[in-house]
Amino acid sequence: EPEVTQTPSHQVTQMGQEVILRCVPISNHLYFYWYRQILGQKVEFLVSFYNNEISEKSEIFDDQFSVERPDGSNFTLKIRSTKLEDSAMYFCASRLQETQYFGPGTRLLVL
Amino acid sequence: AQRVTQPEKLLSVFKGAPVELKCNYSYSGSPELFWYVQYSRQRLQLLLRHISRESIKGFTADLNKGETSFHLKKPFAQEEDSAMYYCALSGADKLIFGTGTRLQVFP
Incomplete structure (x- = not known):
């Protein structure tokens, strides 16, 4: 069964550095999402993406964040200048119809 | 405001006991509700959708609009x-x- 994949599984970075988190959604899916989960907190929506543009974004998704679908398979989340509070698990998801399918997540640690 | 409340952080039961994990929601409109499960070291995966009204792994969930x-x-x-x-x-x-609610089932 096809699955959403994410790389890397873990990323450690210094505050102020740029990071790119990568996702490969399920191939025939059309809607793509990023969520994050700070340790001990709930899973929070960041952004949704359809037809090569952002369809909705949360208050968390400020100017430091961007998303891109650079080719037909990858979907990336870039954090331009990381802050300590960006440390979290980042989940990518995709869907064709109603159900969102999640990737295994990337654990980001900002030092 | 749109909100989902799961009042229990942890629910511990013994094997064979009944389980009920509570979920209340706040939403203006007709909600679509889901239960996702995350087993240890695995991804979030869909367990149930209220629209499908099916039973998965013996779990069921009924949408009660009156009690949200x-x-x-x-x-x-x-x-x-x-x-x-x-x-x-x-x-x-x-x-x-x-x-989220962590369910622990003891032998």
Whole structure:
């Protein structure tokens, strides 16, 4: 069964550095999402993406964040200048119809 | 405001006991509700959708619009049900999650 994949599984970075988190959604899916989960907190929506543009974004998704679908398979989340509070698990998801399918997540640690 | 509340952080039961994981929601409109499960070291995966009204792994959930609830139930818990369970609401193309309930099933 096809699955959403994410790389890397873990990323450690210094505050102020740029990071790119990568996702490969399920191939025939059309809607793509990023969520994050700070340790001990709930899973929070960041952004949704359809037809090569952002369809909705949360208050968390400020100017430091961007998303891109650079080719037909990858979907990336870039954090331009990381802050300590960006440390979290980042989940990518995709869907064709109603159900969102999640990737295994990337654990980001900002030092 | 759109919100999902799961009042229990942890629910511990013995194998064979009934389980009910509570979920209440706040949403103006017709909600779509889901239960996702996360087993240890695995990804979030869909357990149930209220629209499908099916039973998966013995779990059922009924949408009660009057009480704005979508509680997850299983009559006889199994050890392999131990996991983190998240109730989620689909609002305008995003999922709004509750804080999750950890279910521990003891032998």
